[in-house]
Amino acid sequence: MATDNTGWRAEGIVKVYSGIQVLKGVSISLRPGEVIGLVGHNGAGKSTLLKCLSGAVTPEAGTISLDGEALTLTSPQDALHRGISTVYQELALLPNLTVTENIFLGEELTKGGTLDRRGMREVARDLTRQFNLEVDVDRRLGDYPVATRQLLEIAVATHRDAKYLLLDEPTTALESAQVEQFLALVRELSKDRGLGILLIDHKMSELYAVADRIVALVDGEVRIDADVASVSEEAIVEAITGEPATTVGADHQVTLDRDEPTSPPGDVVLKVENLRNKDLEDVSLTAHAGRVLGIYGLIGSGRTEFLRTLIGLGAVDSGSIELFGAPYTPKSPADAQRRGIAYLTEERKIDGIIPLRDSVSNAVLPVINRYSRYGLQLQPGRLRAAGNEYMDTMRVRGSRTAPVASLSGGNQQKVLLARVLAQHPKVLLLDEPTKGVDIGVKVEIHRMLRALAAEQGLTVIVVSSEEEEVLAVADDVVIFSDGYCSGETQHAAGLTDADLRKAAWSH
């Protein structure tokens, strides 16, 4: 390997953010036709490494070379021109432009100096068809759901005639069928077209399905760099979490290992009957105190809209809702909160975090009045103490005083979960609660949610696209499909991934 220097090679990469070494001399190489799975805990420096390789940030030290030739990348353009195409962790397409304009952004086709709109439209149509994306390429991208945007972003990256693809958690918003499709694409691109692909992903099953080599990053250092065949899932999990794999478990093992007794259903807390609005055709369901209710459904099936309707973000056209035995008409998020409902959004960047405020303020935002004298004078000490306590529970890594946007993606998600806890809610509505969270903490969160229900008698409703997650966290499961939910619950204990998938498609 040492004599052959084809491919993309980074050596001794050091990156410092506010005095802290985020990458401590990382070396990694990527050859044509190879898929590297890059794993690591939240804040390990995966995204930062990827940004160094794509020219988006400049490392303090280290060398990057392509086929033996040393390079200095000063901008993302540099990398693009060398055939390196990147999908960043945060959705990076522009909602105000059309699908076509997004696909060609920065690489527009022209005819005699002017835009070749017709040509671009045709390519865009082909490309979206190839990815089974049913979109009108002349529409603004913002009109489409997150999953569509994420798939489109992958499509865009592959379309750019790249030799290397860098992908940062590209599957977080996708549903299982789309994930399969994505993995098949990765295989095709690497094996048939000879692309070198670096894939950051927290899901072991996905990595093992496509990666040739696994690199595990821990606290800015490479802990494992080995062929996929020679390293076990347990070893990786152990390296990342610092705990033996048996207590943590890889994602799919959690289901099998679940042995906590499920408590008998308590009182009915939330009862929804025949709820209808522009996004929901007919939704009925019942949630009990002391239980975790999992909502499974495909993207666009109305799950997200259902949660949002419950907190007053969608109109109720007909149907009835009962909360704690009394009729409930959702008015506003503030009202829902007063009644003990806490909500976690699916899109943290859009209506979750306040990017430029520190994580303490972000965590205690809804209950900031609690930490003030007579509701007027803030008591910063108490506020900080409380915020830190909730964030410790969620194991947030990174600065608590810096803008929350400077935390790694998974840690931002944990701050939002801390915000849910801070509300001392009686009912939790969580939309994709572990989006971007690393394996260790994910299991921890599942455990915590189960404990909140079982021990404190809370009602927890979890929406998730991951079958494993639904099965791991929920006592009961309902299926959403095409805006319908019959209210028929099944016990999670007896279900498999395939059962859920089948139910969602054939309901």
Add this chain to the structure above:
Amino acid sequence: MKSRFKVPDELGIVGVLIIVAVAMALMSPSFRSGGNLSVLLENGVVVAFLALGQTFVLLTGGIDLSVGSNIALTGMLAALTMAAGFPWWVAVIVALLVGIAVGLFNGLIVHYMKLPPFIVTFATFGITASIPKILTNAQSVNIADPMFAVIGRGSLAGIPTPVILVVIALLIFMFVLHRTPYGVHLYAVGGNKETSRLAGINIARVTISAYVVSGICAAFGGLITMSRLMVGYPSAGSGNEQFYSIASSVVGGVSLFGGSGTILGAFIGAILIATVSNGMNVLGVPSFWQPLVIGVIILGGVTLDGYRRAAAARHSGLRRIRRNRNKDNPPESAAEPMPAPAGKTPGSS
């Protein structure tokens, strides 16, 4: 998928314009006269020019508070150039160069010093408003070269020259924004700078050029203003021009947050404002009423636009995806391709 008929974004503002024009015409016969139309357009031209440039800056997510005072700076320097004995065309070049320089100054500071455009251009407003007064001790300068008058007073086939100029500018800008990569980049930068940077767009060039376009438009404003009076006066552009340039763009549907709106909308917005002030002049309403009425119209226009957008979003219903559900073929393995959704348009209910 067929692309269906799209309602143009400018429809709302055109509607308001028609309502206002019809109302004025009903109230005043002299408003209807052909001569008045030409007066209306001539008076609206300067604001329209400024609004065109302002739109470029607004699209990038910035704002240019220096366009009004830039009228004085560019116009006065043109007047002083002619007073020094140079011919009219040298004066025109000087004005345009000064406009470009002011735009460059704004753009470079906004981009490289990463300062808020509001503050930077507010400072430039102070500077550009003072320089002409300092140069002439706040005196006006007479312009002698008769050729210079053509810019503001001339006409071609009965159409005033400034109107021709602004329409040419509009057409060029529409072409640039809708038919060139640069246009897409301008919207992209206004939508999200970081994303645009990562997509390989040269944001420095896009941002700075927007301020330069605004500076050039202000220079045309300066030339037209001075040429109409054949006097360079240092307090030119200190009236409502600045405020109206922003208002035109905003009523025309250009977002103050950047990344959305059209240049045609801004232009129609400028005509709307010109129509209102002209109509009120013709009706003999005291001029101090004008800002009040225009303020109300702006609020009305923007509110209407908000409703229109909300309604459009409601009808699109794209966030729901309908699927061709196939009981026998749930996607379970990678070997089976994802069933292609039916060719139905979502949200057709």
